Amino acid sequence: MLRKPTATDIAKQSFWDVIMSTETSNAWDAKLYDDKHSFVWKFGADLIELLSPKSGERILDIGCGTGHLTKQIVDCGATVIGIDRSADMIAKAKAEFPKIEFEISDATDFHFDQPFDAAFSNAALHWVKPPERAVACISRALVPGGKFVAEFGGKGNVAQIEQAMAAASRDLGEPLAPSPWYFPSIPEYSTLMEQHRMEVTFATLFERPTPLEGPDGIQQWVRMFGQTFLAAMPQAKQEEFLERVAVHAKPALFQDGKWIADYRRLRIVARKRA
Numbered sequence: 585m586l587r588k589p590t591a592t593d594i595a596k597q598s599f600w601d602v603i604m605s606t607e608t609s610n611a612w613d614a615k616l617y618d619d620k621h622s623f624v625w626k627f628g629a630d631l632i633e634l635l636s637p638k639s640g641e642r643i644l645d646i647g648c649g650t651g652h653l654t655k656q657i658v659d660c661g662a663t664v665i666g667i668d669r670s671a672d673m674i675a676k677a678k679a680e681f682p683k684i685e686f687e688i689s690d691a692t693d694f695h696f697d698q699p700f701d702a703a704f705s706n707a708a709l710h711w712v713k714p715p716e717r718a719v720a721c722i723s724r725a726l727v728p729g730g731k732f733v734a735e736f737g738g739k740g741n742v743a744q745i746e747q748a749m750a751a752a753s754r755d756l757g758e759p760l761a762p763s764p765w766y767f768p769s770i771p772e773y774s775t776l777m778e779q780h781r782m783e784v785t786f787a788t789l790f791e792r793p794t795p796l797e798g799p800d801g802i803q804q805w806v807r808m809f810g811q812t813f814l815a816a817m818p819q820a821k822q823e824e825f826l827e828r829v830a831v832h833a834k835p836a837l838f839q840d841g842k843w844i845a846d847y848r849r850l851r852i853v854a855r856k857r858a
């Protein structure tokens with residue numbers, strides 16, 4: 585009989601078992617996200633336990649992607665609105681979960697007339713800049729006492745990969761594109777929260793070493809998530825860039841015949857001051 589995978593089952597699964605088993609692509613689209621990146625929302629399942637949604641609560645899911653975690657929150661009895669800036673993601677979420685409300689909306693620029701009891705975000709806020717605008721929107725969207733629960737890349741996330749990309753770009757004599765990522769420390773993000781009437785009640789920064797499948801796992805990761813850096817290289821140098829990234833990353837990230845990405849996660853819970 586099939587059983588629902590537990591958080592431990594999911595954590596034991598190789599990242600690339602889930603996302604990269606048969607094909608590779610550098611396209612960011614909703615189908616790819618669901619077919620090959622489902623680990624993103626599967627890792628977020630136990631974050632919902634921190635949110636502990638109650639029946640009748642009104643909850644905002646920020647950066648909801650294709651809506652799988654939104655659906656899990658709805659299943660707890662809450663009324664949830666999912667927002668994402670990707671039209672593709674929202675179209676897929678609406679198609680899959682037609683009874684749930686989803687909206688295309690930017691995390692740095694959203695407004696709802698009716699406030700929320702809680703705001704939730706999994707694996708999205710590291711793509712959101714400027715972060716202070718997102719925090720201002722989140723705080724404004726909550727009722728006094730409203731809860732915020734989020735997980736995203738924290739300080740030092742993929743630092744070895746970033747260093748390898750910087751070294752590879754130097755080898756090729758090309759500049760490295762500015763990073764699209766935001767990986768704050770606990771004090772940095774807590775300060776931002778406090779500046780916007782949010783009291784941080786729990787914060788943790790933890791390692792999540794993430795296995796990458798196959799001998800070219802690191803190159804595939806850069807194709808998928810480091811597109812900003814790869815696309816900024818002249819076309820003729822892109823393959824060499826990937827090869828040089830692997831050479832530089834290998835001493836730190838290739839262990840016992842496997843690539844392991846150096847993920848670090850920031851988990852944060854806060855309450856809006858009355």
Ligand code: BEZ
Pocket residue numbers: 707710736737741742765809810847848
């Ligand atoms: C992350 O989930 O930590 C991540 C995703 C994409 C790029 C960098 C980091």
